[in-house]
Amino acid sequence: MSLRFVIGTLVALAASQQVMADESLWDTMQKTAAAARELNYQGLFVYHNGAIIRSVQITHIYENGREFTRNVVLDGRPREVFSEGDDIVIFNAKNDKIVIEKRRGQNLFPAMLPTQLSSLKQNYTLKFVGQARIAGRPAQVIDMIPNDNLRYQYRVWSDSEYGLLLKMSMMDMQGHTLEQIGFNQVSLLQTRNLDWFQPKIDASKPYVMDDTTDLTHVDDNLIVPNLPAGYKKIDQIRLRVPGRTAPVEQVIFSDGLASVSLFVEPVIKGMQPRVGKKTMGSTNVYANVLNGYQLVVVGEVPAQTVEQIAQQVSFKK
Numbered sequence: 001m002s003l004r005f006v007i008g009t010l011v012a013l014a015a016s017q018q019v020m021a022d023e024s025l026w027d028t029m030q031k032t033a034a035a036a037r038e039l040n041y042q043g044l045f046v047y048h049n050g051a052i053i054r055s056v057q058i059t060h061i062y063e064n065g066r067e068f069t070r071n072v073v074l075d076g077r078p079r080e081v082f083s084e085g086d087d088i089v090i091f092n093a094k095n096d097k098i099v100i101e102k103r104r105g106q107n108l109f110p111a112m113l114p115t116q117l118s119s120l121k122q123n124y125t126l127k128f129v130g131q132a133r134i135a136g137r138p139a140q141v142i143d144m145i146p147n148d149n150l151r152y153q154y155r156v157w158s159d160s161e162y163g164l165l166l167k168m169s170m171m172d173m174q175g176h177t178l179e180q181i182g183f184n185q186v187s188l189l190q191t192r193n194l195d196w197f198q199p200k201i202d203a204s205k206p207y208v209m210d211d212t213t214d215l216t217h218v219d220d221n222l223i224v225p226n227l228p229a230g231y232k233k234i235d236q237i238r239l240r241v242p243g244r245t246a247p248v249e250q251v252i253f254s255d256g257l258a259s260v261s262l263f264v265e266p267v268i269k270g271m272q273p274r275v276g277k278k279t280m281g282s283t284n285v286y287a288n289v290l291n292g293y294q295l296v297v298v299g300e301v302p303a304q305t306v307e308q309i310a311q312q313v314s315f316k317k
Helices: 003-038 118-123 303-312
Strands: 041-049 052-063 066-073 079-084 087-094 097-103 124-134 137-146 153-159 165-171 177-188 207-209 232-239 248-254 259-266 276-280 283-290 293-299
Touching (some): 003 052, 003 124, 003 137, 124 153, 293 303
Antiparallel strands (some): 066 079, 079 087, 137 153, 153 165, 165 177, 259 293
């Protein structure tokens, strides 16, 4: 048996073991994505981004293939967020009334990961970090390392037994934490009672519908032909902004985890156009003017990602 053959065999074996290890980690991520949607649980989690800290009480029930979630924000102005599947309704206390806002599906904690991981597999590499304990639960710690500089790195704490996402951090290229969200308390629920799935926010105030968002899908002459690698357009909606005579179009792009929004509105007489870039914690903003339209791209992604999207915008002739 030649030395070359032995070395080749060892290299092939090591590569095979690495592939198996990678697949095992992706299996864990798949379990984590499913657990947030299919388990019944209740808990308290904390969101931390710069000077912003919010505590949120969550209740989640999965019944007959349907998801029901109620989030109660415990800090600042009273707010409750309800979701049933992809439909989100927000009850927001504003002055002397409760404003009801409707939104399309978003990745709300702990359902941060998409159920289909194929796009993430193309853009991230997984690395096992170790074991930890979060909210009294044992967890596996896994890093999601981007394959390029167009998205941030994420660290995931997945419940070792149930797979539920217990904590998640967003980190920059230097490993500094930009944003963090995680459970302080969490427990599984045995009941499937849905009596709690109703707003408890101040019933003495009138409830009014927010009419600034048109959730009807919009298809106009706006195109972004060359998106950053891994990003896809997932939605486009029309916003009626108070003080604006024309609606604002919002186009949403995502790689399955990171998301970016492009806002487009016509520049009208007396309007001061915005041009330039800005960084606010984990959020980057790039503004430009094109063909008489104000473009603003916003996302919790690196600066080059929002800039690349802004520079690719064009209009059909």
